[in-house]
Amino acid sequence: QKEVEQDPGPLSVPEGAIVSLNCTYSNSAFQYFMWYRQYSRKGPELLMYTYSSGNKEDGRFTAQVDKSSKYISLFIRDSQPSDSATYLCAMSGVIGGGADGLTFGKGTHLIIQP
Amino acid sequence: SAVISQKPSRDICQRGTSLTIQCQVDSQVTMMFWYRQQPGQSLTLIATANQGSEATYESGFVIDKFPISRPNLTFSTLTVSNMSPEDSSIYLCSVGGSQEQYFGPGTRLTVT
Numbered sequence: 001q002k003e004v005e006q007d008p009g010p011l012s013v014p015e016g017a018i019v020s021l022n023c024t025y026s027n028s029a030f031q032y033f034m035w036y037r038q039y040s041r042k043g044p045e046l047l048m049y050t051y052s053s054g055n056k057e058d059g060r061f062t063a064q065v066d067k068s069s070k071y072i073s074l075f076i077r078d079s080q081p082s083d084s085a086t087y088l089c090a091m092s093g094v095i096g097g098g099a100d101g102l103t104f105g106k107g108t109h110l111i112i113q114p
Numbered sequence: 115s116a117v118i119s120q121k122p123s124r125d126i127c128q129r130g131t132s133l134t135i136q137c138q139v140d141s142q143v144t145m146m147f148w149y150r151q152q153p154g155q156s157l158t159l160i161a162t163a164n165q166g167s168e169a170t171y172e173s174g175f176v177i178d179k180f181p182i183s184r185p186n187l188t189f190s191t192l193t194v195s196n197m198s199p200e201d202s203s204i205y206l207c208s209v210g211g212s213q214e215q216y217f218g219p220g221t222r223l224t225v226t
Contacts, residue, residue: 004156032213043206043217044157046115051213088157092212100212101147101159101172 003027006089006105014113019076023089023105026070030091030103033065035074038086038107047087048074079112086110116141116209118218126224127197134193135221137207142187145211148180151204151220160205163190197225 006023013019021035032051036044050056053067062075072091076083086109090102117140127133137146148160161169161182169182183191194201202225208215 008154034214036217041220041222043118043219046214046216049213090157090215101149101162102157102215103159104157106154106156 003103004089004091004105007108008106010109010111012111012113013079015079015081017079017112019074019079019083019110019112021074021076021087021089021108021110023072024070025072025091025103027093027103028067028070029093032092033063033072034090034092034102035061035063036088036090038088040085044088081112081114084110084112115214115216116143118207118209118216120207120218120221122221123219124222124224126226129198129225131197132193132195133197133223134191135205135207135223137190137192137218139188139209143209144187145209146184146190147208147215148182148190148192149206149208149217151206153203157206160192194223197223199225201225 004025034049035047038044048063050063050065053065056063060077064073086107088107089105092100119138121136146163149157151157159172160175161171163169163182163184165184165187181193204220206220208217
């Protein structure tokens with residue numbers, strides 16, 4: 001079993017729909033959870049990060065973490081064609097400073113149909 | 115967030131040769147990371163590079179194959195040595211910490 005599982009898709013939805021992207025993980029040591037967006041032939045771009053369980057909202061994006069279920073989600077409201085990209089979840093296990101490399105899911109390829 | 119550049123952006127190399135990838139950051143950073151993104155696979159951490167100390171490699175990656183230099187707080191290099199077609203991948207550097215990491219644009223390597 002991989003540490004982080006993410007459905008690769010593709011996930012195709014019409015413009016304006018609410019998109020739900022998800023990851024599950026197995027390592028309970030993970031404390032920080034991130035979502036990246038990656039356009040073709042570009043580096044990953046950090047969208048949001050959250051610490052421990054709970055919700056965090058930034059514009060059209062909401063990140064949700066449920067540590068009891070080892071499940072994280074990213075919701076995109078009012079989806080736009082420009083949101084079409086690969087979305088990567090990532091997580092790390094260091095608390096209170098220091099630095100740790102990230103463990104990634106494989107990414108979900110999202111297509112927003114105009 | 116930091117602005118990160120990588121050179122080269124892409125290269126095609128013959129098996130058995132080596133390629134050095136450069137990563138430049140526009141501000142001083144303590145930690146730099148090198149990742150590999152193979153087709154259909156997760157981004158995978160190769161090593162962590164602290165300025166002034168030896169890089170720390172993840173399981174499955176060794177210094178002889180992926181030597182790393184970190185001469186100052188804004189620059190690092192990753193060398194892919196004695197390349198084989200299995201090394202064809204995108205190589206990315208990143209900076210930051212456990213909460214926020216920012217990535218360069220990547221180097222797309224093809225080994226023939």
